[in-house]
Amino acid sequence: MQQSHVVGHTLVYPHHGAVTITAIDVKKIGGVERTWLTLQPLLNELSIQIPADQLSEIGVRELIDRDGIESLIQILQEEFTEEPGNWSRRFKANGEKLASGSVHRVGEVVRDLWRRSQGAKLSTGEKAMYQRASGILVTEFALARGISETEAYEEVERILAGEKITV
Structure with missing residues (x-):
């Protein structure tokens, strides 16, 4: 991922989704010089600083490509998978999927909670x-x-409702 270390490049960070590199600095800590990236999540005002050599370990990745989009659409179209009846176990399982940083696992959470909401009321936490x-x-x-x-939200809603879209 080294070639993507340029200000303005967008990556995906687990828990936070898409982030933009806003600064690149070299810092000397404990006598060791390392390159640090400052990341700005697109969904909030948080600022994240991370050593550039630890991106993979943390799970920071590139945006999905065309194949990733197609497989995500397939996941969103899959049948509802019944999860544990106990909402706290369901909540924990979904939280683990979100923490994975995988857009496909996040897609499973969106799909399952959306489908659950069509037949029953979601808890406040859900x-x-x-x-x-x-x-x-x-x-x-x-x-x-x-x-x-806005267009993406509308497409995702249509996919969840069963409409076929082309990439």
Whole structure:
């Protein structure tokens, strides 16, 4: 991922979704010089600093490509998978999927919570998780497709409702 270390480049950070590199600095800590990246999540005002050589270890990755978009669409179209009946176990399982940093796992959370919401009311925690997961998913989907977040949100909603779209 070294070639992507340029200000303005967009990556994906677990828990936060799409982030933009806003600064690159060399810092000497404990006698060791390292390159540090400052990352700005697109979904909030947080600022993250991370050593450039630890991106992979933390799970920072590039945006999905065309194949990734197609597989994400397939995941969103898959049948609802029933999860544990106990909402706290379901919440924990979905939280682990979000923490993975995988857009496909985030897609599973969005799909399953969206489908669950069609037949029953989501708990307050699940509503918040759905909003968070949806924000992460829609932002990356929009960037990867080169469309606005509004258009991406509408496409994701149509996919979840069973409409076929082409990439």
